[in-house]
Amino acid sequence: MIDSSILQDKKAAYFTLGCKLNFAETSTIGQNLKAYGVQTVQKGQQADICIINTCSVTEVADQKCRQAIRRLVRSHPHALVIVTGCYAQLQPQQISEMPGVDLVFGTDRKGDIIPAIMQKLSEHSEYTDHSSSFPFFPSCSHGDRTRYFLKVQDGCNYFCTYCTIPLARGRSRNGSIQSLVEQARNVAQEGGREIVITGVNIGDFGRTTGETFLQLIQQLDQVEGIDRYRISSIEPNLLTDEIIDFCAHSRHFMPHFHIPLQSGSDHVLQLMHRRYDTALFRHRIEHIKQLMPHCFIGVDVIVGTRGETAEHFEESRQFIQSLPISQLHVFSYSERPGTRALQIPHIVSPQEKHERSQQLLALSDEKLRQFYTAHIGQTRPVLIEHAPRTKPMHGFTDNYIRVEIPNTPALAGNIQNVTLGDFTTTGDALTGIL
Numbered sequence: 001m002i003d004s005s006i007l008q009d010k011k012a013a014y015f016t017l018g019c020k021l022n023f024a025e026t027s028t029i030g031q032n033l034k035a036y037g038v039q040t041v042q043k044g045q046q047a048d049i050c051i052i053n054t055c056s057v058t059e060v061a062d063q064k065c066r067q068a069i070r071r072l073v074r075s076h077p078h079a080l081v082i083v084t085g086c087y088a089q090l091q092p093q094q095i096s097e098m099p100g101v102d103l104v105f106g107t108d109r110k111g112d113i114i115p116a117i118m119q120k121l122s123e124h125s126e127y128t129d130h131s132s133s134f135p136f137f138p139s140c141s142h143g144d145r146t147r148y149f150l151k152v153q154d155g156c157n158y159f160c161t162y163c164t165i166p167l168a169r170g171r172s173r174n175g176s177i178q179s180l181v182e183q184a185r186n187v188a189q190e191g192g193r194e195i196v197i198t199g200v201n202i203g204d205f206g207r208t209t210g211e212t213f214l215q216l217i218q219q220l221d222q223v224e225g226i227d228r229y230r231i232s233s234i235e236p237n238l239l240t241d242e243i244i245d246f247c248a249h250s251r252h253f254m255p256h257f258h259i260p261l262q263s264g265s266d267h268v269l270q271l272m273h274r275r276y277d278t279a280l281f282r283h284r285i286e287h288i289k290q291l292m293p294h295c296f297i298g299v300d301v302i303v304g305t306r307g308e309t310a311e312h313f314e315e316s317r318q319f320i321q322s323l324p325i326s327q328l329h330v331f332s333y334s335e336r337p338g339t340r341a342l343q344i345p346h347i348v349s350p351q352e353k354h355e356r357s358q359q360l361l362a363l364s365d366e367k368l369r370q371f372y373t374a375h376i377g378q379t380r381p382v383l384i385e386h387a388p389r390t391k392p393m394h395g396f397t398d399n400y401i402r403v404e405i406p407n408t409p410a411l412a413g414n415i416q417n418v419t420l421g422d423f424t425t426t427g428d429a430l431t432g433i434l
């Protein structure tokens with residue numbers, strides 16, 4: 001039996017031709033799908049499911065139906081396309097041969113549409129629901145004795161078109177706030193000073209327990225003994241203004257965010273099925289900088305995804321350049337079997353990918369240098385990490401600037417106010433003056 005939760009959070013587009021009865025029937029299908037958690041697509045969004053209810057009263061009507069099908073297939077290239085109604089009843093063969101059409105139902109089978117959608121989605125590997133077969137395994141590891149990584153969430157329900165993580169790791173799930181707070185207390189007892197909150201899509205925290213990410217960080221902030229929290233990476237649509245406001249005024253959350261942008265072109269973001277546009281991304285960055293002008297912001301970008309023309313890349317590069325961010329993490333797109341991105345026709349050559357990647361890496365260096373340079377002469381708290389006796393010691397400021405200090409074993413594991421000097425000879429840190 002197919003789990004109906006496969007429909008949860010899907011978006012559907014509806015298009016009706018013909019008589020009032022058709023309109024009424026489309027509305028019924030829409031209401032039934034809504035009961036399973038399917039939302040109606042909004043202007044500018046990509047649909048996961050398209051339903052076209054056709055009419056066949058004249059040859060002109062048939063023609064309009066074919067045009068509408070072609071238009072919807074073009075506008076929603078990754079959607080499951082279902083055609084029903086009179087034209088589908090009379091010419092099922094003709095319609096099923098149209099590119100992009102997945103299912104055809106005559107008027108006598110409209111009642112079968114929803115089970116067939118569930119069936120089709122579950123056959124489609126990208127949508128396979130792994131939630132029941134992947135339990136949440138709590139995990140808290142430490143890099144050295146100062147910084148711990150607390151996994152609060154696993155899996156992802158987003159299905160970005162280039163990504164296989166939902167296939168590999170299953171649906172979004174999480175530990176309870178109570179259990180995670182307990183783990184944070186254990187870290188404090190072991191002498192840990194800093195916790196990095198990790199997961200696959202951590203802003204989606206709460207699918208299992210009905211809690212929210214904001215509630216989680218509010219509770220963690222109260223744990224005695226943990227001086228610093230960092231949020232590892234959070235989707236821009238889920239990094240709400242409330243979360244930013246809380247971090248800005250919290251006791252222990254550091255002025256440091258890592259946010260995946262992936263592309264600064266709205267067209268490419270749509271092809272990727274990302275859930276935000278560049279306007280929202282800019283708003284998030286500006287909101288952070290307004291409240292925390294010294295905040296470090298790292299941003300992920302993918303270059304050379306299918307569909308990213310030279311113009312889209314340039315648009316993306318200019319968008320990124322205009323943002324007050326601190327560093328880029330640049331990834332070259334690679335083809336992954338089973339992903340919907342493989343259906344996008346335009347392919348970027350390896351050489352072009354390399355060139356784009358080099359351009360963004362140079363931009364990242366420039367941004368990071370600017371960020372570091374602006375802090376020279378400031379005094380900031382640094383959590384000093386353990387190091388072999390013969391080597392200089394390192395640590396990070398609250399806002400994630402890497403600092404090098406002379407080897408002083410007594411300081412290992414301590415938070416020390418350090419005045420920031422110029423760049424070290426390696427150029428990847430500032431020299432710290434104790």
Ligand code: SF4
Nearest residue numbers: 156158159160163165
């Ligand atoms: S890119 Fe991130 S949000 Fe998108 S499907 Fe993969 S894990 Fe989920």
